[in-house]
Amino acid sequence: MVLKYGAVLTSAADAAVGDSESSALLAGEAAPSVRQKEGHASMLSSVSNLSNTIIGSGMLTFPLAMASSGIIPGILTCVFSGCIGAFGLYLLSLSARYAPHRSSSFFAVAQLTFPQAAIFFDAAIAIKCFGVSISYLIIIKSLIPNVVESLYHDLTSPNTNPPAWALSGRNWITIIMFILVPLAFFRRLDSLRYASYVVLFSVVYLLAIVITCYFNPLEGTAPAGDIHLIHFTPNFISTFPVQVFAFTCAQNLFPIFNELKTNSRQRMNIVIGTSIGSAIMVYEAIALFGYLTFGSKVGANIIAMYPSTSLFIAIGQLAIVVLIMFSYPLQVQPCRNCLDKIFHVGAPIKVSNGNNDDEIVDEDHAVADMSPLKHTLLTAAITGFGFIIAYFVDNLEMVLSFVGAIGSTTISFILPGLLFWKISRDDPSVSRALNRAALALAGYGCCVFVFCLGYNIYRIFNPLVISSR
Numbered sequence: 001m002v003l004k005y006g007a008v009l010t011s012a013a014d015a016a017v018g019d020s021e022s023s024a025l026l027a028g029e030a031a032p033s034v035r036q037k038e039g040h041a042s043m044l045s046s047v048s049n050l051s052n053t054i055i056g057s058g059m060l061t062f063p064l065a066m067a068s069s070g071i072i073p074g075i076l077t078c079v080f081s082g083c084i085g086a087f088g089l090y091l092l093s094l095s096a097r098y099a100p101h102r103s104s105s106f107f108a109v110a111q112l113t114f115p116q117a118a119i120f121f122d123a124a125i126a127i128k129c130f131g132v133s134i135s136y137l138i139i140i141k142s143l144i145p146n147v148v149e150s151l152y153h154d155l156t157s158p159n160t161n162p163p164a165w166a167l168s169g170r171n172w173i174t175i176i177m178f179i180l181v182p183l184a185f186f187r188r189l190d191s192l193r194y195a196s197y198v199v200l201f202s203v204v205y206l207l208a209i210v211i212t213c214y215f216n217p218l219e220g221t222a223p224a225g226d227i228h229l230i231h232f233t234p235n236f237i238s239t240f241p242v243q244v245f246a247f248t249c250a251q252n253l254f255p256i257f258n259e260l261k262t263n264s265r266q267r268m269n270i271v272i273g274t275s276i277g278s279a280i281m282v283y284e285a286i287a288l289f290g291y292l293t294f295g296s297k298v299g300a301n302i303i304a305m306y307p308s309t310s311l312f313i314a315i316g317q318l319a320i321v322v323l324i325m326f327s328y329p330l331q332v333q334p335c336r337n338c339l340d341k342i343f344h345v346g347a348p349i350k351v352s353n354g355n356n357d358d359e360i361v362d363e364d365h366a367v368a369d370m371s372p373l374k375h376t377l378l379t380a381a382i383t384g385f386g387f388i389i390a391y392f393v394d395n396l397e398m399v400l401s402f403v404g405a406i407g408s409t410t411i412s413f414i415l416p417g418l419l420f421w422k423i424s425r426d427d428p429s430v431s432r433a434l435n436r437a438a439l440a441l442a443g444y445g446c447c448v449f450v451f452c453l454g455y456n457i458y459r460i461f462n463p464l465v466i467s468s469r
Helices: 010-026 043-054 057-067 071-098 106-113 115-155 169-184 189-215 236-245 250-259 265-297 311-327 329-343 372-392 397-424 432-461
Strands: none
Touching: 043 189, 043 250, 043 265, 043 311, 043 329, 057 071, 057 189, 057 236, 057 265, 057 311, 071 106, 071 236, 071 250, 071 265, 071 397, 071 432, 106 115, 106 329, 106 397, 115 169, 115 250, 115 311, 115 329, 115 372, 115 397, 169 311, 169 329, 169 372, 189 250, 189 265, 189 311, 189 329, 236 397, 236 432, 250 265, 250 329, 250 397, 311 329, 329 372, 397 432
């Protein structure tokens, strides 16, 4: 049964439960007690997981993005993209409070706004996350042989080569899956906090490389090209979407909201602000120091610009692999959750008081917790099919660019704005300005959608554009 959107807030629902229990006690009756779900994730864990979802290998392209426009526009567009991303997350966190207690998701919110389209929203998110997870595996397969070769030469004689099996990306991706698959089976996002800590350490190391190599250039570093405060080039068209999608993490906002202990509006704002703010500072630092080091000659991968003969840089390449590797489970989990909604629509959640003798239905439209069998089958399917595709395919750039342009735009801008606009427009506690701003975000998302989709179609007929990036 679909509840009418905007009818009851979570806090109002909690108050209603309390009033009903008080009335029952006054009447001499035993009121059924509802065990509300409790969150156990800390602020540090939530910020780390959300930051890990945001910061990825795309940060290595930011120096090129700055070179395509100049220092001042590069700084401003990064801040603008971060603020837009933060606003979308803020709207999702507000929308989550209309959903059942700690059972919020795109599906649950869509059931209150556009119930007939809810399954299509989840399908779009699942496809997007599955595509990104495959891209991570392909990147790992292509990077590890180079990392092995660099480390082998640095730690042994430069004239010797590593064994042939160690230069096979397929061998390495098979080995890596023995690490990634167990992580992908974790049910809660909070369980991946230690992996996120490792990723953030890798980000700090990469940041140290870019800053250190600016003040103390390595021997063999190419001389810098021209540096401009404002200088737009044709590459700006291809690099601007990199900045727009660099803050994509909406797929994990709802799990963080559900798992965060005391998920008040203020604490959620701190999580969002800290995560986005940290990402902006990392992107800006890498973009600025990378651009100042190489100027107009900077490439699409800033780490590849430094001499690979240095152990310092070789470890940095390994840090990129670690960063991508431990970001993989953060794509599997939302993909699995969305598939669960698609294949099991409408089953209510039952909760008990802990004594196994007083079960009731918590919310009419909430979906049931995933059974162990279903959890295993979905996880095995996502990781298995993803591995097979990544094992045999070396380049899915064009397909994944369409998936990213459609999926990332939808879940980062269009859905946050559209869902909050619909669910709050009859809520007197929500200002009209905020409601209109949500609709404006959805409109911005539509513009980005058309631009990125059109640009990808243009690239099909003008492949030279790809080589210029």
